[in-house]
Amino acid sequence: MGLIVWLVIGGVVGWLASIVMRTDAQQGIFLNVVVGIVGAFIGGLLFGGSINNGAITPMTFLVSLLGAIILLAIVNLVRRGAVR
Numbered sequence: 001m002g003l004i005v006w007l008v009i010g011g012v013v014g015w016l017a018s019i020v021m022r023t024d025a026q027q028g029i030f031l032n033v034v035v036g037i038v039g040a041f042i043g044g045l046l047f048g049g050s051i052n053n054g055a056i057t058p059m060t061f062l063v064s065l066l067g068a069i070i071l072l073a074i075v076n077l078v079r080r081g082a083v084r
Helices: 002-020 029-047 060-081
Strands: none
Touching: 002 029, 002 060, 029 060
16 A cells, blocks of 8 residues: 555655646657656655655655756756756
8 A cells, every 4th residue: 555655656756846836748648757766765765754654644755846946946047068
């Protein structure tokens, strides 16, 4: 059950981050899920949240979203040389 929740929340977080960073047309559902899960991990590392084994709260969702936005900004920086 936990894996399914990770995939669904990861997809939503990745999709929202791609809309914010204007990369939604370039990504499919698989990359949205990957960006959401990796972004949640990055957000947990940077902001000190315990998001991996805790309940989904608005704060953990926000930390995951911020981590995904940071991940997409880094990818845009490497790919294009500038953050969009």
